[in-house]
Amino acid sequence: MFTGKISFISKLGLGAALAMAALSTYxxxxxxxxxxxxxxxxxxxxxxxxxxxxxxxxxxxxxxxxxxxxxxxxxxxxxxxxxxxxxxxxxxxxxxxxxxxxxxxxxxxxxxxxxxxxxxxxxxPEVLVVPATSKVKSVKEFLDLAKSKKEGVTLSSSGIGSMPHMAISLLRIATKANILHVPYKGAAPAIRDTVAGQVGGFFGDISGLLPFIQDHKLTAIGIADSKRSPKLPDVPTFDELGFKNVYASxxxxxxxxxxxxxxxxxxxxxxxxxxxxxxxxxxxxxxxxxxxxxxxxxxxxxxxxxxxxxxxxxxxxxxxxxxx
Structure with a gap:
């Protein structure tokens, strides 16, 4: 029953046959x-x-x-x-x-x-969060705080020109609030300092923030999208709150x-x-x-x-x- 295979090898040469086999499995x-x-x-x-x-x-x-x-x-x-x-x-x-x-x-x-x-x-979508220890529990309270403080409030981002930075700019334009942008070199240190209360809040991708929100280290108060997130059904969009064009996805x-x-x-x-x-x-x-x-x-x-x-x-x- 090996006649065909032996005949093939004898005609082609053993070395060439092995080379072809190697190529077929390469x-x-x-x-x-x-x-x-x-x-x-x-x-x-x-x-x-x-x-x-x-x-x-x-x-x-x-x-x-x-x-x-x-x-x-x-x-x-x-x-x-x-x-x-x-x-x-x-x-x-x-x-x-x-x-x-x-x-x-x-x-x-x-x-x-x-x-x-x-x-x-x-x-x-980009999500606005504040430290869980903050007295701020809504976008309205966040904006009221910005108006009450002469120096305004700080919002951190993962860096200049990042999508969170774009979201902060859109929010500031839409609300006319006194918001000071604090850029970090990456999301991790920005989130760390936000959890610690070193800054007033942070804008970031929901994927990076969800664990901190679920662990009650950060509180989500607004979403810069056209619809609410199924993972954060109780968090309103800025559009719902009357602030148009705050879309940063x-x-x-x-x-x-x-x-x-x-x-x-x-x-x-x-x-x-x-x-x-x-x-x-x-x-x-x-x-x-x-x-x-x-x-x-x-x-x-x-x-x-x-x-x-x-x-x-x-x-x-x-x-x-x-x-x-």
Whole structure:
């Protein structure tokens, strides 16, 4: 019963036959997902959930590599130089793509020219929280306090030009309140000092704040979205409270280097759809309060254009600058 196989080897040569067998089982090159945030945070967790699911779709290992810094610029510059073969991907929030182009006059990458959008993965509203020990328990009380204090109130963010910073600016414009922005180098130290009562409050992604809210270390008082969060059903939107245009919803999405073939982008988009429909991704979205949102590459490109215009106008109106 081995006649056919022996005949095949004798004709081809044993060495060549073994080489072909090796090639048939040779794994595809690994795919690296470069994350613009440090390990342990919501974006890193999302990346690892997606990476695990992608391994089945892509038929190869998927590695998560963290390159935080520069509001996403370090990771962006690394990915833009990668080969456009679909094996190096960039997981970023709106900051590096839609905010940085206006914020940094000498940005070392061009989001429109250097990257090919694949899809959003999740969206997450910005939530205003105050220390659990604070006497403030509502947006009205927060604004009343701002009016009563000559120096106003402080609100921290994860950094200049971050989505929380955008939310603070929108709130200040809508309410005319005396709010002093206190930027930190990342969400973790800002949350830590807010819990300790060193600042009056903090604006941040719901995914990073939910554990502190559930542990009663922070109190959520307002959501910068068009609808309430199922995880925080008792917390009103600013629109409900009569403050219009306080919409600051962050997204996390996947990109490839510019020049990646369209068929590769389309295949990766389908892989993202499968990944975000998985049970692990569903549990991640449910527990972290984010909303899974996979869209087409064209729809993602349009969203980026809209956000770039919106946040660019706000940055210019507020004269927001950074030291480069």
């Amino acid at each position: 794994a595809a090159p690994p795919t690296t997902v470069v994350v613009a945030f440090p390990p342990g945070g919501p974006a890193d967790t999302l990346a690892r959930v997606v990476a695990k699911q992608l391994e089945s779709s892509l038929g190869s290992s998927v590695i998560v590599e963290n390159k935080p810094g520069g509001n996403g610029a370090i990771a962006a510059n690394f990915v833009k130089r990668a080969a456009p073969d679909g094996h190096t991907l960039f997981l970023s929030s709106a900051g590096a793509i839609s905010i940085n182009p206006t914020l940094y006059p000498h940005l070392t990458y061009n989001p429109e020219k250097d990257f090919a959008p694949i899809s959003t993965l999740v969206s997450t 962050n997204w996390y999405g996947i990109f490839a280097p510019a020049g990646t073939p369209k068929q590769t982008i389309d295949a990766l988009n389908k892989a993202m759809q499968v990944a975000m429909a998985s049970e692990d991704a569903r549990k991640y979205a449910e527990t972290s309060g984010v909303e899974a949102s996979v869209i087409s590459p064209d729809a993602f490109a349009k969203l980026i254009q809209q956000d770039t215009k919106k946040w660019g106008a706000l940055i210019k109106a507020e004269h927001i600058t950074v030291n480069e």
